[in-house]
Amino acid sequence: MDLCEQFSSHFTARKHQPKTIASLGGIVQGREETLRDYIERFTMEVVEVKGADDKLKCFIFEKGLRAAVMFKENPGLKEPQSMSDLLSRA
Structure with missing residues (x-):
């Protein structure tokens, strides 16, 4: 392996990979995590995702909420x- 190949293989693994919509699916609210902390953590990740529409992001956000925090089930909310x-409703 020549020096150019060694250099490329070493630094390719360290290259920052862009976030995908699939990576957002792994973000869930922890058992003791506050809603505010979950929102902060989710928004830090969601800004790095390109090309996903808001409806999908909203779905993934709501799916990651603990069951006890499901404000979305309030029938009065649109x-x-x-x-x-x-996020402003949350």
């Missing part, structure tokens, strides 16, 4: 129109 709308 479906959020955007991710910022959902």
Whole structure:
């Protein structure tokens, strides 16, 4: 293996990979985590995801909530129109 190949193989593994919509699916609210902390953690990740629409992001956000925090099940609430709308309601 020549020096160029060694250099490339060493630093390719360290290259920052862009976040995907699938990576958001792994973000769930911890048992003792507050809603505010979950929102902060989710929004830090969601800003790095490109190309996903807000409805999908909202779905993934709501899916990651603990069952006891499911504000979305309130029948008086309309479906959020955007991710910022959902986060402001939360």
